[in-house]
Amino acid sequence: MTFSAFLTIIFANLLGAASPGPDVILITRLATKSRRHALAAVFGIITGVTMWVTLTVLGAAALLTAFPSLLGIIQVVGGCLLVYMGYQTVRGGLAARGAVPADLAQAEAMLGRLRGAYYQGLATNLANPKIVLFLSALIAPLLPPSPSLGVALTLIAAMVLSCLAMFVLMSFVISTARVRRKMLAVGPLIDILAGSFFMLAGTGLIISGLRDVLT
DSSP: OOHHHHHHHHHHHHHHHHSSSHHHHHHHHHHTTOHHHHHHHHHHHHHHHHHHHHHHHTTHHHHHHHOHHHHHHHHHHHHHHHHHHHHHHHHHHHHGGGOOOSSHHHHHHTTOOHHHHHHHHHHHHHTOTTHHHHHHHHHTTTSOSSOOHHHHHHHHHHHHHHHHHHHHHHHHHHTOHHHHHHHTTTHHHHHHHHHHHHHHHHHHHHHHHHHHHHO
16 A cells, blocks of 8 residues: 555545534534543544444455345444434433533533443444445555555554544544633533434434335
């Protein structure tokens, strides 16, 4: 693999990761309330990214393409998970409309344990297996037919670490004390909008998955 091809894969991967989607929405929502929770979610997301990137480099896309019903089942399960998460987020936002946090500490405390934010990030990322097909279309034309173990590990590490750096930077930029103070009053609205997005995205995955299973 040439160095230019390597950089092309990393850059295109970052563009895809930065596009508006469940991962970015989750980080943004949590970062407006708590830097620690946003970073916990980032590490959950990166755990999922590591799995998807590894499977892609190892050729999992061929398996999902050969058995579309398997992809469909995973999408339905992931979609249901996103819808549930969205429902819980909207419900929490509606309940919090009459109890806006008095300060940043209270806003962070209302998010619960960091472990929960980590699992939210992990579940959000794992909910959409189509990322394997996207990554495969990105990597396949540039990756040698039989890459060495060193090339495969270097590519996996570079893609994962570049996403980690981008999401951590995003978390730090959004979660400044000044931004979080300004967002205190609109926190419930952010929850409602983010939850609605998760429910729509999850519904889309369920419909797409059912098509793959039933056709």
